[in-house]
Amino acid sequence: MGQRANYIFIENSQKTIHYSHWRANVITSDLYLGEKRFIDFVRSCKSVEVxxxxVWIEGCVIINIDKKTLYFWSLEFGTTSATDFYLNKLQQRWKGWSLNLLYNQMYDIEQILDIDYISQQEQFPLLVKTTEEIINDEISEFGNTIIIIKTGIKTHITQLGGIDASEVLNYGESVIDILLNKKEYPLPKEEEDKVFETLIFDVVNKEMIIDKSEFGLWEQCQNKWEGYNLTMGDFGYIGALKLANINIEQLVMSVEKIKIAFNDQVMRPEGFDPQKMAERLLQEDKDFKFSSDFFDSAKPPFTLIEKFIRTISKPFKRQNY
Incomplete structure:
Protein backbone atom coordinates (compact mmCIF):
# COMPACT_ATOMS: atom_id res chain seq x y z
CA MET A 1 0.00 0.00 0.00
CA GLY A 2 1.41 3.37 -1.00
CA GLN A 3 2.50 5.54 -3.92
CA ARG A 4 6.23 4.96 -3.91
CA ALA A 5 8.68 7.37 -5.51
CA ASN A 6 12.43 7.82 -5.77
CA TYR A 7 14.20 11.15 -6.08
CA ILE A 8 17.81 11.24 -7.27
CA PHE A 9 20.03 14.20 -6.49
CA ILE A 10 23.16 14.82 -8.55
CA GLU A 11 25.20 17.40 -6.69
CA ASN A 12 28.95 18.01 -6.87
CA SER A 13 29.04 15.00 -9.23
CA GLN A 14 27.69 12.75 -6.45
CA LYS A 15 24.40 10.82 -6.63
CA THR A 16 22.10 10.40 -3.64
CA ILE A 17 18.74 8.62 -3.65
CA HIS A 18 15.72 9.60 -1.57
CA TYR A 19 12.45 7.75 -1.03
CA SER A 20 8.84 8.74 -0.42
CA HIS A 21 6.16 6.19 0.37
CA TRP A 22 3.16 8.40 -0.46
CA ARG A 23 4.11 11.14 -2.96
CA ALA A 24 4.41 9.45 -6.39
CA ASN A 25 0.83 10.37 -7.26
CA VAL A 26 1.39 14.08 -6.53
CA ILE A 27 4.76 14.64 -8.20
CA THR A 28 3.25 17.16 -10.64
CA SER A 29 1.77 19.31 -7.87
CA ASP A 30 4.91 18.98 -5.73
CA LEU A 31 7.10 20.12 -8.64
CA TYR A 32 4.79 23.08 -9.18
CA LEU A 33 5.80 24.40 -5.76
CA GLY A 34 9.00 25.55 -7.45
CA GLU A 35 12.70 24.85 -7.22
CA LYS A 36 13.46 25.76 -3.60
CA ARG A 37 10.42 24.23 -1.93
CA PHE A 38 10.61 21.01 -3.93
CA ILE A 39 14.33 20.55 -3.30
CA ASP A 40 13.88 21.28 0.42
CA PHE A 41 11.11 18.67 0.53
CA VAL A 42 13.24 16.02 -1.22
CA ARG A 43 16.12 16.64 1.18
CA SER A 44 13.70 15.89 4.03
CA CYS A 45 12.82 12.49 2.55
CA LYS A 46 14.44 9.27 3.67
CA SER A 47 17.86 8.57 2.14
CA VAL A 48 18.27 5.09 0.62
CA GLU A 49 21.02 3.13 -1.11
CA VAL A 50 19.21 1.69 -4.13
CA VAL A 55 7.24 -3.44 -9.89
CA TRP A 56 7.00 -1.00 -6.95
CA ILE A 57 8.10 2.37 -8.31
CA GLU A 58 5.28 4.71 -9.41
CA GLY A 59 7.25 7.87 -10.03
CA CYS A 60 10.81 9.12 -10.23
CA VAL A 61 12.57 12.48 -10.35
CA ILE A 62 16.19 13.29 -11.15
CA ILE A 63 17.38 16.68 -9.88
CA ASN A 64 20.78 17.51 -11.35
CA ILE A 65 21.87 20.49 -9.28
CA ASP A 66 25.19 20.77 -11.12
CA LYS A 67 23.56 21.19 -14.54
CA LYS A 68 20.21 22.65 -13.37
CA THR A 69 18.40 19.86 -15.21
CA LEU A 70 15.30 18.06 -13.99
CA TYR A 71 13.76 14.82 -15.30
CA PHE A 72 10.54 13.26 -14.05
CA TRP A 73 7.78 10.74 -14.66
CA SER A 74 4.72 9.70 -12.68
CA LEU A 75 2.12 7.01 -13.32
CA GLU A 76 -0.55 9.50 -12.30
CA PHE A 77 0.50 12.21 -14.76
CA GLY A 78 -1.76 11.14 -17.63
CA THR A 79 -0.32 12.84 -20.72
CA THR A 80 -2.97 14.91 -22.53
CA SER A 81 -3.22 18.12 -24.53
CA ALA A 82 -2.75 19.86 -21.17
CA THR A 83 0.80 18.52 -20.83
CA ASP A 84 2.50 21.30 -22.80
CA PHE A 85 0.45 23.87 -20.88
CA TYR A 86 1.64 22.35 -17.60
CA LEU A 87 5.29 22.21 -18.69
CA ASN A 88 5.21 25.84 -19.83
CA LYS A 89 3.75 26.94 -16.49
CA LEU A 90 6.18 24.71 -14.60
CA GLN A 91 9.11 26.37 -16.36
CA GLN A 92 8.08 29.66 -14.76
CA ARG A 93 8.52 28.03 -11.34
CA TRP A 94 11.93 26.58 -12.27
CA LYS A 95 13.62 29.52 -13.95
CA GLY A 96 16.95 28.67 -15.58
CA TRP A 97 16.31 24.92 -15.38
CA SER A 98 15.91 22.43 -18.21
CA LEU A 99 12.71 20.44 -17.52
CA ASN A 100 12.16 17.04 -19.11
CA LEU A 101 9.14 14.76 -18.89
CA LEU A 102 10.26 11.14 -19.32
CA TYR A 103 7.89 9.16 -21.53
CA ASN A 104 9.60 5.80 -21.00
CA GLN A 105 9.81 5.76 -17.22
CA MET A 106 12.67 3.63 -15.88
CA TYR A 107 14.00 2.88 -19.36
CA ASP A 108 14.80 6.59 -19.61
CA ILE A 109 16.10 6.78 -16.03
CA GLU A 110 18.55 3.97 -16.78
CA GLN A 111 19.98 5.82 -19.78
CA ILE A 112 20.23 9.19 -18.02
CA LEU A 113 22.01 7.74 -14.98
CA ASP A 114 24.04 5.31 -17.12
CA ILE A 115 23.23 2.39 -14.81
CA ASP A 116 22.28 -1.26 -15.27
CA TYR A 117 18.71 -1.27 -13.99
CA ILE A 118 16.33 -2.87 -16.51
CA SER A 119 18.21 -6.17 -16.81
CA GLN A 120 18.02 -6.60 -13.02
CA GLN A 121 14.22 -6.43 -12.91
CA GLU A 122 11.82 -9.35 -12.94
CA GLN A 123 9.54 -9.59 -15.97
CA PHE A 124 6.05 -10.97 -15.54
CA PRO A 125 4.54 -12.98 -18.43
CA LEU A 126 2.01 -11.11 -20.55
CA LEU A 127 -1.51 -12.45 -20.83
CA VAL A 128 -2.38 -14.45 -23.94
CA LYS A 129 -5.74 -13.97 -25.67
CA THR A 130 -7.30 -16.50 -28.04
CA THR A 131 -8.51 -15.74 -31.55
CA GLU A 132 -12.10 -16.20 -30.39
CA GLU A 133 -11.65 -13.75 -27.53
CA ILE A 134 -10.39 -11.06 -29.89
CA ILE A 135 -13.10 -11.71 -32.49
CA ASN A 136 -15.90 -11.69 -29.90
CA ASP A 137 -14.60 -8.76 -27.85
CA GLU A 138 -17.12 -5.94 -27.40
CA ILE A 139 -16.49 -2.30 -26.62
CA SER A 140 -17.12 -0.78 -23.21
CA GLU A 141 -19.06 2.38 -22.41
CA PHE A 142 -16.34 3.45 -19.97
CA GLY A 143 -13.17 3.30 -22.06
CA ASN A 144 -11.59 1.28 -24.82
CA THR A 145 -8.33 0.42 -26.53
CA ILE A 146 -8.20 2.35 -29.80
CA ILE A 147 -6.66 0.37 -32.66
CA ILE A 148 -5.56 2.18 -35.82
CA ILE A 149 -4.23 0.22 -38.81
CA LYS A 150 -2.69 2.11 -41.75
CA THR A 151 -2.50 -0.28 -44.70
CA GLY A 152 -1.46 2.06 -47.49
CA ILE A 153 -4.90 1.69 -49.07
CA LYS A 154 -6.96 2.86 -46.12
CA THR A 155 -6.86 3.58 -42.40
CA HIS A 156 -8.95 1.14 -40.36
CA ILE A 157 -10.04 2.30 -36.90
CA THR A 158 -11.58 -0.12 -34.43
CA GLN A 159 -11.88 -0.51 -30.66
CA LEU A 160 -11.47 -3.25 -28.07
CA GLY A 161 -13.27 -3.21 -24.74
CA GLY A 162 -11.84 -6.15 -22.83
CA ILE A 163 -8.43 -6.58 -24.43
CA ASP A 164 -5.54 -4.20 -23.88
CA ALA A 165 -2.76 -3.21 -26.25
CA SER A 166 -0.14 -5.48 -24.69
CA GLU A 167 -2.41 -8.49 -25.25
CA VAL A 168 -2.84 -7.49 -28.89
CA LEU A 169 0.91 -7.28 -29.38
CA ASN A 170 1.46 -10.54 -27.54
CA TYR A 171 -0.83 -12.32 -30.03
CA GLY A 172 1.60 -11.60 -32.86
CA GLU A 173 1.49 -10.16 -36.37
CA SER A 174 -1.47 -12.29 -37.50
CA VAL A 175 -3.69 -10.24 -35.18
CA ILE A 176 -3.79 -7.50 -37.82
CA ASP A 177 -6.01 -9.56 -40.14
CA ILE A 178 -8.39 -10.25 -37.25
CA LEU A 179 -8.56 -6.55 -36.34
CA LEU A 180 -9.16 -5.50 -39.94
CA ASN A 181 -12.38 -7.52 -39.85
CA LYS A 182 -13.70 -5.85 -36.72
CA LYS A 183 -16.26 -3.05 -36.78
CA GLU A 184 -14.96 0.43 -37.53
CA TYR A 185 -15.49 3.42 -35.24
CA PRO A 186 -14.70 7.13 -35.52
CA LEU A 187 -11.86 8.48 -33.41
CA PRO A 188 -13.26 9.80 -30.12
CA LYS A 189 -12.65 13.34 -28.96
CA GLU A 190 -10.05 13.67 -26.23
CA GLU A 191 -12.36 15.35 -23.74
CA GLU A 192 -14.84 12.46 -23.94
CA ASP A 193 -12.30 10.53 -21.85
CA LYS A 194 -13.20 7.24 -23.51
CA VAL A 195 -9.68 6.15 -24.51
CA PHE A 196 -7.97 3.56 -22.34
CA GLU A 197 -4.98 2.95 -24.62
CA THR A 198 -3.96 3.63 -28.21
CA LEU A 199 -2.14 1.22 -30.52
CA ILE A 200 -1.25 2.22 -34.08
CA PHE A 201 0.03 -0.05 -36.86
CA ASP A 202 1.67 1.11 -40.08
CA VAL A 203 1.86 -2.17 -41.99
CA VAL A 204 3.60 -0.60 -44.99
CA ASN A 205 6.55 0.79 -43.03
CA LYS A 206 6.32 -1.87 -40.29
CA GLU A 207 6.04 0.71 -37.53
CA MET A 208 3.96 0.48 -34.36
CA ILE A 209 3.15 3.11 -31.74
CA ILE A 210 1.72 2.46 -28.29
CA ASP A 211 0.78 5.32 -25.98
CA LYS A 212 2.03 3.82 -22.74
CA SER A 213 5.34 2.66 -21.36
CA GLU A 214 5.03 -0.94 -20.21
CA PHE A 215 7.98 -2.73 -18.71
CA GLY A 216 8.87 -5.98 -20.46
CA LEU A 217 6.38 -5.52 -23.31
CA TRP A 218 8.72 -5.39 -26.29
CA GLU A 219 11.19 -7.81 -24.74
CA GLN A 220 8.44 -10.46 -24.71
CA CYS A 221 6.72 -9.58 -28.00
CA GLN A 222 9.55 -8.65 -30.34
CA ASN A 223 10.03 -12.15 -31.76
CA LYS A 224 6.35 -12.17 -32.84
CA TRP A 225 6.76 -9.05 -35.00
CA GLU A 226 9.59 -9.76 -37.41
CA GLY A 227 10.92 -6.59 -39.03
CA TYR A 228 8.65 -4.28 -37.02
CA ASN A 229 9.78 -1.36 -34.88
CA LEU A 230 7.84 -0.33 -31.76
CA THR A 231 7.74 3.25 -30.48
CA MET A 232 6.58 3.01 -26.88
CA GLY A 233 5.98 5.75 -24.34
CA ASP A 234 3.48 7.61 -22.18
CA PHE A 235 2.54 9.88 -25.08
CA GLY A 236 -1.19 9.89 -24.40
CA TYR A 237 -3.91 9.45 -26.99
CA ILE A 238 -3.32 12.74 -28.83
CA GLY A 239 0.45 12.38 -28.59
CA ALA A 240 0.31 8.96 -30.26
CA LEU A 241 -1.90 10.30 -33.06
CA LYS A 242 0.55 13.15 -33.67
CA LEU A 243 3.46 10.71 -33.89
CA ALA A 244 1.51 8.80 -36.55
CA ASN A 245 0.78 12.02 -38.50
CA ILE A 246 -2.97 11.69 -37.92
CA ASN A 247 -4.97 14.93 -37.98
CA ILE A 248 -5.97 15.86 -34.42
CA GLU A 249 -7.49 19.29 -35.04
CA GLN A 250 -11.07 18.20 -34.29
CA LEU A 251 -10.08 15.83 -31.47
CA VAL A 252 -8.04 17.86 -28.96
CA MET A 253 -9.70 19.23 -25.85
CA SER A 254 -10.70 22.88 -25.73
CA VAL A 255 -8.55 25.57 -24.13
CA GLU A 256 -11.07 25.75 -21.29
CA LYS A 257 -10.76 21.99 -20.67
CA ILE A 258 -6.97 22.23 -20.84
CA LYS A 259 -6.98 24.85 -18.08
CA ILE A 260 -9.28 22.70 -15.94
CA ALA A 261 -7.00 19.68 -16.44
CA PHE A 262 -3.97 21.79 -15.56
CA ASN A 263 -5.65 23.05 -12.41
CA ASP A 264 -6.32 19.46 -11.34
CA GLN A 265 -2.67 18.54 -11.97
CA VAL A 266 -1.24 21.25 -9.73
CA MET A 267 -3.90 21.32 -7.01
CA ARG A 268 -2.31 20.34 -3.73
CA PRO A 269 -4.22 17.46 -2.12
CA GLU A 270 -5.72 17.61 1.32
CA GLY A 271 -3.32 16.51 4.03
CA PHE A 272 -2.92 12.74 4.11
CA ASP A 273 -2.18 11.20 7.50
CA PRO A 274 -0.83 7.61 7.38
CA GLN A 275 -1.40 7.29 11.13
CA LYS A 276 -5.15 7.87 10.71
CA MET A 277 -5.28 5.40 7.83
CA ALA A 278 -3.52 2.82 10.00
CA GLU A 279 -6.10 3.34 12.74
CA ARG A 280 -8.94 2.74 10.26
CA LEU A 281 -7.29 -0.41 8.90
CA LEU A 282 -6.77 -1.77 12.41
CA GLN A 283 -10.45 -1.26 13.14
CA GLU A 284 -11.20 -3.58 10.22
CA ASP A 285 -8.43 -6.07 11.00
CA LYS A 286 -6.62 -5.88 14.34
CA ASP A 287 -3.87 -8.18 13.00
CA PHE A 288 -3.02 -5.89 10.07
CA LYS A 289 0.77 -5.50 9.74
CA PHE A 290 2.52 -2.31 8.60
CA SER A 291 5.97 -1.72 7.21
CA SER A 292 7.97 1.08 8.81
CA ASP A 293 7.71 3.06 5.56
CA PHE A 294 3.92 3.08 5.84
CA PHE A 295 4.21 5.89 8.40
CA ASP A 296 6.39 8.07 6.17
CA SER A 297 4.89 11.55 6.60
CA ALA A 298 7.42 13.71 4.74
CA LYS A 299 5.67 16.25 2.52
CA PRO A 300 6.11 19.87 1.48
CA PRO A 301 4.65 22.08 4.23
CA PHE A 302 1.99 24.66 3.46
CA THR A 303 3.04 28.28 3.78
CA LEU A 304 1.03 30.62 6.00
CA ILE A 305 -0.45 32.27 2.90
CA GLU A 306 -1.48 28.88 1.47
CA LYS A 307 -3.11 27.91 4.75
CA PHE A 308 -5.04 31.18 4.75
CA ILE A 309 -6.16 30.77 1.12
CA ARG A 310 -7.28 27.19 1.76
CA THR A 311 -9.33 28.36 4.74
CA ILE A 312 -11.22 31.09 2.89
CA SER A 313 -11.62 29.26 -0.43
CA LYS A 314 -12.77 25.79 0.63
CA PRO A 315 -16.20 26.18 -1.01
CA PHE A 316 -14.54 27.17 -4.29
CA LYS A 317 -12.12 25.51 -6.68
CA ARG A 318 -8.82 27.37 -6.89
CA GLN A 319 -7.58 28.52 -10.28
CA ASN A 320 -3.83 28.18 -10.78
CA TYR A 321 -3.43 29.41 -14.34
Missing amino acids: LLNE
Missing part, protein backbone atom coordinates in the same frame (compact mmCIF):
# COMPACT_ATOMS: atom_id res chain seq x y z
CA LEU A 51 16.31 2.49 -6.44
CA LEU A 52 12.99 0.75 -5.98
CA ASN A 53 12.34 -2.32 -8.10
CA GLU A 54 10.30 -1.62 -11.22
